[in-house]
Amino acid sequence: MTNPHPATPARGREITVVGIDGAGKSTLAARLHQALNDAGHDAILVGKHSTEMPMDTELSAYVDRLNALVYRRDARVAQACGDHYWLLALAAWYTLQDKLVIQPALAAGTHVILDNAHHKILARYAVNPKVSTELAEQVFAHLTEPDLTFFLRISARDALARKGEFSSLETGHTGAGDEDFIHYQDIVLEKLREHEQRGGWLSLDVTDMDRDTVFTTAADALTDRLQLTL
Numbered sequence: 001m002t003n004p005h006p007a008t009p010a011r012g013r014e015i016t017v018v019g020i021d022g023a024g025k026s027t028l029a030a031r032l033h034q035a036l037n038d039a040g041h042d043a044i045l046v047g048k049h050s051t052e053m054p055m056d057t058e059l060s061a062y063v064d065r066l067n068a069l070v071y072r073r074d075a076r077v078a079q080a081c082g083d084h085y086w087l088l089a090l091a092a093w094y095t096l097q098d099k100l101v102i103q104p105a106l107a108a109g110t111h112v113i114l115d116n117a118h119h120k121i122l123a124r125y126a127v128n129p130k131v132s133t134e135l136a137e138q139v140f141a142h143l144t145e146p147d148l149t150f151f152l153r154i155s156a157r158d159a160l161a162r163k164g165e166f167s168s169l170e171t172g173h174t175g176a177g178d179e180d181f182i183h184y185q186d187i188v189l190e191k192l193r194e195h196e197q198r199g200g201w202l203s204l205d206v207t208d209m210d211r212d213t214v215f216t217t218a219a220d221a222l223t224d225r226l227q228l229t230l
């Protein structure tokens with residue numbers, strides 16, 4: 001069969017990583033990005049602070065301002081604005097990231113590694129009785145569905161041992177002690193596991209896997225499932 005649009009490149013693939021704080025998401029995302037580029041693929045790494053729009057300084061500046069509003073906030077401001085506001089602000093950020101960065105890249109044939117999938121936010125809000133779970137799911141429902149989602153599974157205690165330190169956000173602002181981190185992250189993990197039951201995620205128990213083993217396991221899955229050779 002001949003290609004009806006010979007100038008249109010094959011669509012890029014979107015690959016994302018979910019897991020609790022300290023599971024190794026950023027580590028794996030960076031390795032996959034590097035490996036894809038080393039293998040000659042076109043790939044970008046998209047994270048919390050990706051605000052560069054190719055060749056569009058005005059949009060870049062706008063997205064950068066939104067990023068600052070959403071992520072560079074102090075605790076008193078966060079408290080004053082409240083949970084519903086932050087859910088919608090995060091949804092605004094994810095909406096622009098999807099529309100202005102991810103979708104154009106995929107259409108141009110560039111693969112996208114997304115470090116900060118929104119599922120962790122959903123898991124956080126699922127723990128919060130003040131915000132309806134349906135609302136939280138709805139505001140992210142329009143985002144592009146990744147072609148492959150890795151779920152890095154590890155207990156909160158083991159994740160803490162890897163991280164060493166953590167922020168107030170990573171205890172759900174419940175306290176500053178190790179047990180606060182462990183209690184909160186174990187609830188988030190439980191919510192992620194509920195999501196996992198719906199299917200579609202490639203789940204890896206990374207408790208006893210070093211960085212290289214996690215990477216090679218994920219790289220094999222990219223080849224198997226998306227025919228991307230590394």
Ligand SMILES: Nc1ncnc2c1ncn2[C@@H]1O[C@H](COP(=O)(O)OP(=O)(O)O)[C@@H](O)[C@H]1O
Pocket residue numbers: 019020021022023024025026027028162163206209210211212214
């Ligand atoms: N497989 C692994 N084994 C041991 N330590 C790891 C592994 N993967 C990542 N780490 C370390 O654990 C910490 C958290 O990793 P990171 O990738 O930042 O997690 P996340 O992005 O999920 O919060 C970092 O210090 C990182 O170097």
Ligand SMILES: [Mg+2]
Pocket residue numbers: 025026027
């Ligand atoms: Mg990270």
